[in-house]
Amino acid sequence: MxxxxxxxxxxxxxxxxxxxxxxxxxxxxxxxxxxxxxxxxxxxxxxxxxxxxxxxxxxxxxxxxxxYNDFLNKQVMASQTTASSLDSYLSQISQLNNLVADTSAGLSPALQDFFKSMQNLAS
Structure with missing residues (x-):
């Protein structure tokens, strides 16, 4: 014993x-x-x-x-996923913005010429 x-x-x-x-x-x-x-x-x-x-x-x-708190861990993961998604969206939309907003070779000069022509036609 x-x-x-x-x-x-x-x-x-x-x-x-x-x-x-x-x-x-x-x-x-x-x-x-x-x-x-x-x-x-x-x-x-x-x-x-x-x-x-x-x-x-x-x-x-x-x-x-x-x-650890599983709820808070899931909230952090969801926030990081959203942040990554928005960062990706920002990089893609910035490329489109640079393409459209270029004053010499983008869509803006073509639209300005179009509306200038329409204004001349209306005059």
């Missing part, structure tokens, strides 16, 4: 060591832009059925989870 107590204590110490390492990692990256805090999730290590009942075997680290 004594080795069982020691193995339970050993599993608790291993889980606490993982939690301490994760906390240290969180502290060292606290000022890193875009870093998400992490937490250790522990679970029971299961039990052994001795016939008269189950005897636990301690704890284990089930996973290390990132803590």
């Amino acid at each position: 004594a080795t069982n107590i020691f193995s339970i204590g050993q599993s608790a110490l291993a889980a606490a060591q993982a939690a301490q390492a994760t906390t240290s990692h969180n502290i060292s990256n606290a000022t890193t832009p875009g870093y998400n805090r992490q937490v250790v999730v522990q679970s029971t290590a299961g039990g052994i059925n001795y016939g008269y009942g189950f005897v636990g075997q301690g704890t284990q680290v089930a996973e290390i989870k990132r803590v």
Whole structure:
């Protein structure tokens, strides 16, 4: 029975060591832009059925989870998608604007000549 107590204590110490390492990692990256805090999730290590009942075997680290707001993450992604779309639109529309607004070789001189001709015709 004594080795069982020691193995339970050993599993608790291993889980606490993982939690301490994760906390240290969180502290060292606290000022890193875009870093998400992490937490250790522990679970029971299961039990052994001795016939008269189950005897636990301690704890284990089930996973290390990132803590973040999924809604805000989706909002950031949507905003970045919209910004990229608008940047692409700006580059394409700028080319059209430069083509149409050119005073020497664009569409503007042709339209001015057309309306000048129509005004002469009306006179």
